Structure formats: structure tokens, C-alpha cells
Amino acid sequence: MNFKKLAAIAATVMITLGIGTQPAAADEAAKTKYPVILAHGMAGWDSLLGIDYFGDEWGTFALDGCSLLEINGCNDWVPGDQKAEAFQVTSLGSSELRGTQLADQVETYMATVGTSYINLVGHSQGGFDIRKAAHVLKARKGYVVVKDLISLSSPHRGSPYAKKIMDKYARNGDQFCWNLPWDGTAANDPCGVLIAKMADALYNAVNTLSGQNARNSIIEGGLQLVYNDYDPNDGKTTGAKAFNQNYNLTSANGTAIASRISSLITAQDDGNLQPLLSALGTLIGFNADGDGYCVDDCDNDGAAGMGNGTVYDTDDDGLVGINSQQIGTRLSYNENDFTCAWYGCWNPLDTITTVGTTGYVSNVNAPSSIQMTSHAGIINQDHLDVTGLGPDTFDELEFYAAISNYIAAAGN
Numbered sequence: 001m002n003f004k005k006l007a008a009i010a011a012t013v014m015i016t017l018g019i020g021t022q023p024a025a026a027d028e029a030a031k032t033k034y035p036v037i038l039a040h041g042m043a044g045w046d047s048l049l050g051i052d053y054f055g056d057e058w059g060t061f062a063l064d065g066c067s068l069l070e071i072n073g074c075n076d077w078v079p080g081d082q083k084a085e086a087f088q089v090t091s092l093g094s095s096e097l098r099g100t101q102l103a104d105q106v107e108t109y110m111a112t113v114g115t116s117y118i119n120l121v122g123h124s125q126g127g128f129d130i131r132k133a134a135h136v137l138k139a140r141k142g143y144v145v146v147k148d149l150i151s152l153s154s155p156h157r158g159s160p161y162a163k164k165i166m167d168k169y170a171r172n173g174d175q176f177c178w179n180l181p182w183d184g185t186a187a188n189d190p191c192g193v194l195i196a197k198m199a200d201a202l203y204n205a206v207n208t209l210s211g212q213n214a215r216n217s218i219i220e221g222g223l224q225l226v227y228n229d230y231d232p233n234d235g236k237t238t239g240a241k242a243f244n245q246n247y248n249l250t251s252a253n254g255t256a257i258a259s260r261i262s263s264l265i266t267a268q269d270d271g272n273l274q275p276l277l278s279a280l281g282t283l284i285g286f287n288a289d290g291d292g293y294c295v296d297d298c299d300n301d302g303a304a305g306m307g308n309g310t311v312y313d314t315d316d317d318g319l320v321g322i323n324s325q326q327i328g329t330r331l332s333y334n335e336n337d338f339t340c341a342w343y344g345c346w347n348p349l350d351t352i353t354t355v356g357t358t359g360y361v362s363n364v365n366a367p368s369s370i371q372m373t374s375h376a377g378i379i380n381q382d383h384l385d386v387t388g389l390g391p392d393t394f395d396e397l398e399f400y401a402a403i404s405n406y407i408a409a410a411g412n
Contacts, residue, residue, distance in 0.1 A: 027349035028077060029405035033412055034117040034147055035083035036063055036404055037106055039133075041124025041153075042221045043199065044387075046088040054086050054123070054400060057390040061086070062400035077349060077401030084404070085109060091199045092216035094224050095125060095243060099132020106133060107140065116141075119148040119407050120258070121400075123386060124320070125224065127154025127263070127327070128240070131247045134257040147412035149258035150331070150403065153266045153317055153383050155303065156364050157324040158227030158240045163302025164284045166222050166230060176218055192218055227297045227304050241296070241304070244364040249328060260410065261328030262354075263361075264403075266317040267375070268382040274392065277318030277382055287311045290321015293369040304365070305372050314375065317383040323372035327364050330355040332377030333402065350398050352406035 038054045040046065045053050047061075054062040059073075063084030066074040074080075087109075089101040106118055118137075122130035130149055137145040155162070169191070170176045177191030199216035223230050223238040230238055249261055270278070270287065281287055289307025299306040305323035308315070315322055332355050336348040355377035361367045385392040386399065 027346075028079060029082075029349060029401040030408035031079045031082050032119060032404055032408045034115055034119055035085065035109070035113060036119045036121060036407060037102075037109070038063070038084070038086040038400075039089070039102055039120065039122035039126035039129045040086065040091075041122075041126050041387075042225065043091050044124070044126070045091065046086045051388045052086070053387050053389075054396070055388040056396050057388055059388075060397060062397055063404060075397040075401060077398050078404060082404065083113060083115075089129065090216060092196065092218045092221040094220045094238075095128035095132050097220075098125070099129040099247075100136055102129050103133040103136035103140075106137065110145075116145070117147050117412075118145060119150075119412055120146050121148075121150045121152065121403060122154065123152045124154055124383065125221070127151030127156060128224065128243060128247075131249075131257065132243075135247050135251060138251055138257055144256065144259060146258035147260065148407045148410065149261045149328070150407075151263045151325070151327055152386060153320055153325065154263065154327075155225050155320040155324045156240065156244065156263075156327050157304035157367075158297065158302050159225045159320050159324065160288045160290070160301040160303045161280065161284070161286065161319050162222050162225035163227075163230075164286045165280075166226060166302075168284055170219060170222065226302045228302075241365055248364055249362055259412065262331050263325060263327050263329070264331050264333060264352075264379060265322055265325040265377065266320075266379045266381050266383060266386065267314045267322050268317055268380055268385075269314050270312060273318045273382045274384045274389075276389075277384060281318070288316040288321050290323050291315035291373050291375070292323065293372045295366070308373070314378070314380070317381070319383040322375065322378060323367075326358065326367060326371050327361050329360055330358045330371075330374075330377050331406070333379045333399065349405060350395075350402040352402050 040053045050059045052059060052061045060075060062075055063078055063082055064074045065078035065080040065082040066076045067080040087102060087105040089098040110118060120130040134146045134149055176189055180190040182190060195218045196216040227240045250256055289311045292306040292308040294306040297304050303321055303324050332353050334351045334353060336350050338345055338347050357376050358371050358374050361371055381394050385394040
């Protein structure tokens with residue numbers, strides 16, 4: 001239930017009846033000039049079994065604004081006429097594929113709503129996808145289509161957990177669970193096929209997006225999130241490093257792929273991780289050390305940089321180290337608690353501000369030492385808390401409203 005809107009209605013009634021002198025005002029995000037498109041991460045969805053990826057556990061889409069007096073099934077931090085959408089792309093696959101699928105759907109959406117510009121926000125692998133989509137849209141349209149491009153918890157320089165999983169379970173060609181009996185054919189991969197079929201069924205990702213059948217592949221998804229080319233002898237170049245070279249923050253002619261590019265970074269101590277992330281760490285016997293500086297992947301853990309020698313200092317979010325997450329400008333999420341004055345109490349909207357100490361990452365493969373090691377502006381949440389998958393105490397609806405308001409404040 002949207003208690004903020006109920007409070008605003010109650011305050012209005014009180015003023016009308018002469019009870020109190022001023023309303024207990026509740027802030028609301030401003031409407032963005034251009035629509036906001038949200039892009040999900042690896043194994044993600046737009047809406048799965050009634051749960052929105054970008055929303056809360058009750059099935060509310062994070063940027064679904066409330067109309068007048070509507071108090072259920074919407075986000076009352078967002079204006080009722082806010083234009084926003086989340087699209088489903090192949091859940092398990094490379095960002096070459098996923099980013100093109102996203103661009104296709106965004107282009108169709110733009111034509112439908114009648115806009116020439118768009119804002120893109122991507123979580124996890126979605127941060128790769130929105131960069132690819134921005135490149136594709138710019139090439140197709142001949143101008144910079146994306147106004148704000150914001151990544152959240154994205155492993156731009158790889159995830160050590162992805163490599164550990166690949167090392168442990170997928171070391172025999174394209175087989176997943178390589179140590180189980182296998183006849184050598186991809187069709188009979190004992191684990192990979194099962195996982196792909198489950199993803200196909202759950203996410204409806206056997207499709208004709210981008211003019212091709214796009215069946216889920218956990219191997220392709222995993223390879224995307226390892227920094228270096230995982231297997232130099234397999235005849236294909238994979239990994240975040242190569243993707244960053246092809247889809248950096250500027251296009252071939254040196255112009256930016258978006259008017260503003262920024263990132264939000266998550267990290268949490270091991271005692272507060274979502275149960276699935278805790279189980280993953282236990283399963284692979286690994287705990288990341290993700291806040292040390294080094295050019296490229298100097299400790300061969302699957303992510304650029306290295307550790308600082310301490311794994312228990314809030315240096316990763318259970319999947320991605322902080323030294324992998326910043327592109328463009330680093331942002332800070334500032335939670336505003338209830339405020340009271342003599343005339344009443346209210347809950348102001350949380351804010352997004354720029355972190356001034358870490359500078360701008362223009363080359364995704366070459367951040368500075370401070371950009372890879374600084375804890376400034378980190379959101380104290382794990383990798384999954386910012387999605388609709390609970391349990392957690394994070395207010396996803398207010399968080400995405402704050403992002404939308406940050407975009408609107410720039411006139412985008």
C-alpha cells in the first residue's frame with residue numbers, strides 16, 4: 001500500500017477541515033522529458049510470475065506512476081504520466097545479442113510513443129546491453145539518441161564469480177557441469193541444456209528478435225562477464241575487455257554515445273547478502289576481494305584490477321567488485337529519512353548526486369586507481385537487493401523514482 005499518497009490525501013482533508021496550518025508535504029519525482037527504459041541483468045526478466053525485475057516483491061513496476069487517488073499497484077513516488085518501460089531480452093546470452101535486441105525494441109517503442117530520444121538504465125549485464133544499444137541506435141539514427149545512460153551494479157570489467165563458476169562447472173568446451181558424464185554433443189550437455197530449457201520456459205526467450213532464434217545459453221552469458229577472453233583457442237573472442245574495446249563510451253568518430261553517462265555502485269558485507277548470493281559463495285568456495293588497483297586482470301580472477309588483501313571490507317556486492325563497476329561519473333544514492341517540523345512530518349524523496357572525488361571514467365578498460373578502489377558513494381546493498389527479488393528491506397520504488405528524478409533534473 002502506498003502510505004505516502006494516503007498521507008498526502010489525509011493532509012489535504014485536514015487542511016480543508018481547518019485542522020493544522022500547513023500540509024505534511026510528500027515529495028514526488030519530476031516527470032522526465034524523455035521515456036526511461038530499464039534493462040535487466042543476466043538471467044533476468046521483465047516480469048516473471050507476477051514479479052517485476054525493476055520493482056518490489058508485490059509486483060509493482062518501479063516507474064509505474066499513480067493516477068489521482070490510485071493507491072495500490074503503482075509507485076506513488078512517480079507522476080502518473082511518467083513514460084517508462086522494461087523490455088525482455090534473452091536472459092542467458094551475450095550482450096552482442098542482448099544489446100541488439102534491446103535496441104530493436106527501443107526503436108519500436110520510440111516510434112510508438114513519438115519520441116526522438118530515450119534514457120537507458122541497466123542493472124548488472126544490462127549495463128553492457130545499454131552501451132551496445134546506444135551504439136546501435138546512434139548508428140541507425142545518425143545522432144546521439146540516448147540522453148542519460150546509467151549503469152547499476154554492472155561488471156564492466158568482469159566478475160570474479162563468473163570465472164570461478166566457469167572454472168568449476170564449465171571447463172570442457174561448451175559443456176556446463178563438465179565433470180558429469182557427457183557424449184560430447186551440445187544437445188546432451190547434462191546441465192547446460194536443462195538450465196537453458198528452464199530459462200526458455202520461464203522467460204519466453206526463444207524468439208525472433210534481431211532476425212534470429214535466440215535460445216538461452218548459460219555459457220555465452222558467463223563468458224560475457226569474464227574480463228579476458230576465457231579460451232583463446234576456441235576460435236572466438238569473448239569477455240568484457242573485448243566488448244569494452246568495441247563498445248566504449250564513444251563511437252568510432254569520437255563522439256559520446258549518450259549525453260550523460262554515469263554509474264551507481266553496490267557493495268555489502270558478507271553477513272547481509274541475499275541467501276542466493278551467500279549460497280553461491282559457499283558453493284564455489286570463493287569470496288571476492290574487489291577494491292584493489294591494477295591494469296587489466298593482474299591476479300587472473302576474472303575481473304580487471306586486483307584485491308587489497310582484505311575480503312571482508314564491503315568491496316563487492318556478492319557478484320561484482322567495486323573496482324569493476326564505475327563508468328562515466330560515479331553517482332551517490334542518498335536516502336532521506338522522515339523529516340518533522342512543528343506543522344507535521346513527511347518523507348522526502350531520496351536523491352541521487354554526483355560523487356566529486358572519483359572523476360570521470362571515459363575508457364572503460366582504463367579507470368584510475370581511485371576509481372577502482374574508492375568506496376565513495378557506494379550503495380550498501382547486495383547485487384540482488386535493487387531488483388524485485390526479495391527478501392530485503394530496500395525500497396526499490398523510491399530508489400528508481402530517485403533515479404528518474406535525477407534524470408528529470410537535467411531536462412532529460
